Amino acid sequence: MKPVLVSVLALTLPLTACSVVGERSDDSGQPAGAGGGTVVLVTHESFTLPKQVVRQFEEESGYDLETRAAGDAGTLTTKLVLTRDNPTGDVAFGVDNTFASRAVDEGVFAEHGVDLPAGAEDYTLEGEAADVLAPVDNGNVCVNIDKTWFEREDLAPPETLADLADGEYEGLFVTPSALSSSPGLAFLLATIAAYGEDWPGYWQELVDNDTLVLDGWEDAYFGEFTQGSEKGTRPIVLSYDSSPAFTIADDGTSTTSALLDTCFQQVEYAGVLEGAENPEGARALIEFLLSETVQRELPTSMFVFPVRDGVALPPAWAKHAEQPESPYRLDPAEIAANRDAWLEQWRDIVTR
Structure with missing residues (x-):
């Protein structure tokens, strides 16, 4: 009997542009993005989030997210290294444990300063890499x-x-x-x-x-x-x-x-790019990626497991996706x- 094979194909599909926002305020008490502030995410083509999650993030903050996606984790890492002196964004997501050392050694990332949720520490890298790359998902x-x-x-x-x-x-x-x-x-x-x-x-x-x-x-x-x-x-x-x-x-x-x-095991990380124009927006985005809202969506959106403890998996995953x-x-x-x-x-x- 042939099963209905669904959604796995989306692992290879490109990301469509979206806008994302997070909770931040400037010294005036106004949302940092209220004046049209933008945080630029550099990522791979498999990154995607549901529209309703994007809308939720937009309602909670004034940051707009511009997404620049191309290639896989290897291509992403190469581009980040080549542009490290003039970064093309504020934050990067998708460098994994097979390429992390190269990016860290080349000085691509600044310290992210984000408090990790329970469970994420199991996936941190060793040494200085732990301070600049925050684990977001695993598989x-x-x-x-x-x-x-x-x-x-x-x-x-x-x-x-x-x-x-x-x-x-x-x-x-x-x-x-x-x-x-x-x-x-x-x-x-x-x-x-x-x-x-x-x-x-x-x-x-x-x-x-x-x-x-x-x-x-x-x-x-x-x-x-x-x-x-x-x-x-x-x-x-x-x-x-x-x-x-x-x-x-x-x-x-x-x-x-x-x-x-x-x-x-593959683990994907997010980090603030060294020299970013909007490092606060970058940190806000990393915090959002580690939130329960996004972590809960990872299996059905990007077909990976959350790093955050206590996140319920979809029923089919809980039953059939054994790690x-x-x-x-x-x-x-x-x-x-x-x-x-x-x-x-x-x-x-x-x-x-």
């Missing part, structure tokens, strides 16, 4: 399986990274490229965290087991995955821990599941120091 990139396919074929599904290289699963796995896809890079980092210096050997085993590597997540999920496309032929795909919440069959069960021993207890992680500084070399080595293995 995990995980291998997903089509449960109905494995039941039909009477084949026990894989559970671990090692299983993916087993001959039983030859030709069944599809993953986006580490060169052109954020989840693809996260999966590469998961294998490096798991296998250390032996990761190239593991990837060679994946290649020898007929793993299919495509440019993007959408190509893999909606093109080759058996639960993403009727023409799909591969029942194992790289996706997210939240993906099973979007593959619900008529009987209320999910037709897919995430393999929780394969996951790499791993011990996801793979790497020190952001280690990622920054080795990313280019790892990617070059990975490309040589996959394309030879």
Whole structure:
């Protein structure tokens, strides 16, 4: 039975412009944005919030938000570094733990000075990065399986990274490229965290087991995955821990599941840009992103988990979007120091 696959596609959709405002006053006691003050948000294309939430924020403050969005987390980080001496905005959202060290080391961010809500401290970075980047959301990139396919074929599904290289699963796995896809890079980092210096050997085993590597997540999920496309032929795909919440069959069960021993944690941060024209507006926006109002909307708006404690998840998430207890992680500084070399080595293995 095919489920109704909804909303996951929006992970790849661009942001439409919106205006946002937060509670701030100047020395006169008037809202800081009352005279038309603007705070400029620089972000990635997957950032979006419901119109009613935007309206609520506008009613509570005088700040107008101008949003400038382009590319993914890597593109965003590169642009922030290149414009650090003349920032194109006041606040940035979307730099994640795979790129954070680069932005911090390049002096992109100033101290945010925002009090974090309970729970968010679990996702802070170490050292000076903790003072300049506030965690806003989290999620995990995980291998997903089509449960109905494995039941039909009477084949026990894989559970671990090692299983993916087993001959039983030859030709069944599809993953986006580490060169052109954020989840693809996260999966590469998961294998490096798991296998250390032996990761190239593991990837060679994946290649020898007929793993299919495509440019993007959408190509893999909606093109080759058996639960993403009727023409799909591969029942194992790289996706997210939240993906099973979007593959619900008529009987209320999910037709897919995430393999929780394969996951790499991703955390997205917000920070005040060094040299910002409106640092107070930037801080107000970060506080808003950490508010219960926005944190509650994150699963259905951006398909990520909140960092704030006590935020209720949508019913489908609470039932089907299970998070791993011990996801793979790497020190952001280690990622920054080795990313280019790892990617070059990975490309040589996959394309030879």
